[in-house]
Amino acid sequence: MPGLNLNPSIRVVEHRTPESFLSVAYPTLHHHERSSNIILGHALKKVSAEAALTGCRGTFDLEMVLACHRVGQDDLPVFLWTPEPNSLVVPQWLTLRITALADRLVSCVPAARVFSVFGMSLLVKAFSKYWTTLTGFQIEPQPFYSAYLTYCTRETLVAAPDHLSVGHSTRRAMPSDIESVAQLCKEFADDSIHFPLSLECARVEANELISKGQIWIYEVSGTVAAICAVTRTSLNVSAITKVYTCPKWRRRGFAEQLVRYVTRK
Numbered sequence: 001m002p003g004l005n006l007n008p009s010i011r012v013v014e015h016r017t018p019e020s021f022l023s024v025a026y027p028t029l030h031h032h033e034r035s036s037n038i039i040l041g042h043a044l045k046k047v048s049a050e051a052a053l054t055g056c057r058g059t060f061d062l063e064m065v066l067a068c069h070r071v072g073q074d075d076l077p078v079f080l081w082t083p084e085p086n087s088l089v090v091p092q093w094l095t096l097r098i099t100a101l102a103d104r105l106v107s108c109v110p111a112a113r114v115f116s117v118f119g120m121s122l123l124v125k126a127f128s129k130y131w132t133t134l135t136g137f138q139i140e141p142q143p144f145y146s147a148y149l150t151y152c153t154r155e156t157l158v159a160a161p162d163h164l165s166v167g168h169s170t171r172r173a174m175p176s177d178i179e180s181v182a183q184l185c186k187e188f189a190d191d192s193i194h195f196p197l198s199l200e201c202a203r204v205e206a207n208e209l210i211s212k213g214q215i216w217i218y219e220v221s222g223t224v225a226a227i228c229a230v231t232r233t234s235l236n237v238s239a240i241t242k243v244y245t246c247p248k249w250r251r252r253g254f255a256e257q258l259v260r261y262v263t264r265k
Contacts, residue, residue, distance in 0.1 A: 010096060012104045018046045028062040030235065032083045034151055037239045038118065039065050039081045041232025064123075066101045068109060078105075080119030080127060089122055098126045102134055111135035116144060116194075144194050151237075152263060160260035167221040170261040173210045177217060180224035182206035188227075188244040215242075216265075218258040225249035228258045 015021035022029075022043055029040040067079040082089070082097075105114070114131060117124050128139045164170070173181050186202035189195055197205065209215040209229055218226040226249065229242035240262065245255045 010100050012100050014104065014108065018043045022047055025062055025065065028083055029065075033234055033237045035149070036065075036081055036083070037232050037234065037237050038079050039067055040234050041237075041239055042067065042069070042076075042079070044234055045071075045232075064097045064101065066105060066127075068105060068113070075113060075115070077116035077118045078114050078127075080117060080123040082120070082123060086120065086122055094122065094126050095130075098123070098130055102127060102130050106131075106134055111137055118145075144192060157263055158260065159264055160257045164257070169219045170258050171217060171219070172213060173206075173215045173217050173224075173227070175207075175210055177224060178203060178206050178210060181210065181215060181217065181227055184224065184227045184244050184246060185209075185242075187246070188242060191244075216258060216262045218245075218254045220249065220254075226254045226258050228255070228262045230262060 013024070015024075026040075029036040029043075033040065062083065064082045065080070067081075068076075070076055111131075111134075114135075114137070117127055117131075119127075131137060132139055160170070182199060182202040182205070185205050186197045186199055189197035189202070206215070209231070214231050215227055215229040217224045217228075224246075226245040227242065228240060230238050231241045232239040240259060243255050243259060
């Protein structure tokens with residue numbers, strides 16, 4: 001079984017633009033397109049895959065990525081990713097790289113900017129522990145989110161039923177749905193406790209999702225019962241990033257049917 005080099009010369013490279021980052025990282029990210037979606041999907045929102053390929057300056061040993069960026073005026077969590085499988089990541093290899101990245105990050109941004117960290121548990125736990133040592137900021141006892149990344153292909157997808165109950169429908173949201181979608185976006189955010197949305201901000205989010213064609217709804221007699229958003233897309237991978245059902249419509253399978261419908265599309 002191949003192993004990892006525990007004592008290489010580690011080089012941390014800081015990129016200020018998505019164009020610069022993708023010009024060197026795109027080949028590796030694309031090769032691991034499924035797992036790198038949390039990094040690649042965000043970068044490609046600002047730079048097309050064609051532009052990324054056009055500007056490529058060759059490949060190098062990309063071992064870990066730390067992304068600290070924003071959408072509009074909103075800071076996003078720190079994202080961590082490695083192409084290495086968990087089975088090959090040993091403590092010494094991990095510590096060397098996490099330490100190097102965190103040391104560079106603390107010299108670039110205020111410590112309070114790192115309010116949340118998202119990625120594989122192995123990376124997040126190692127980074128958070130060292131970040132506390134480095135800055136004194138304490139780790140929350142319970143994770144804000146505990147998510148599991150899974151996937152399906154055209155071959156493994158079980159299609160949604162062809163016929164829904166009378167008065168029920170699944171479709172892409174339209175501008176006329178903004179108020180209903182905004183309300184569910186707000187409720188989704190409020191569930192997280194730590195990152196609530198005002199209704200005004202939820203309207204902005206709903207408008208953006210609808211205008212970009214990134215959100216679908218499950219409707220019952222004209223009422224939006226559930227939403228499903230797809231916001232990180234690359235050449236061959238699309239990630240469902242938000243699924244929410246209004247409490248009064250839960251436990252009826254609406255979200256499952258909507259997710260199957262969206263995935264098929």
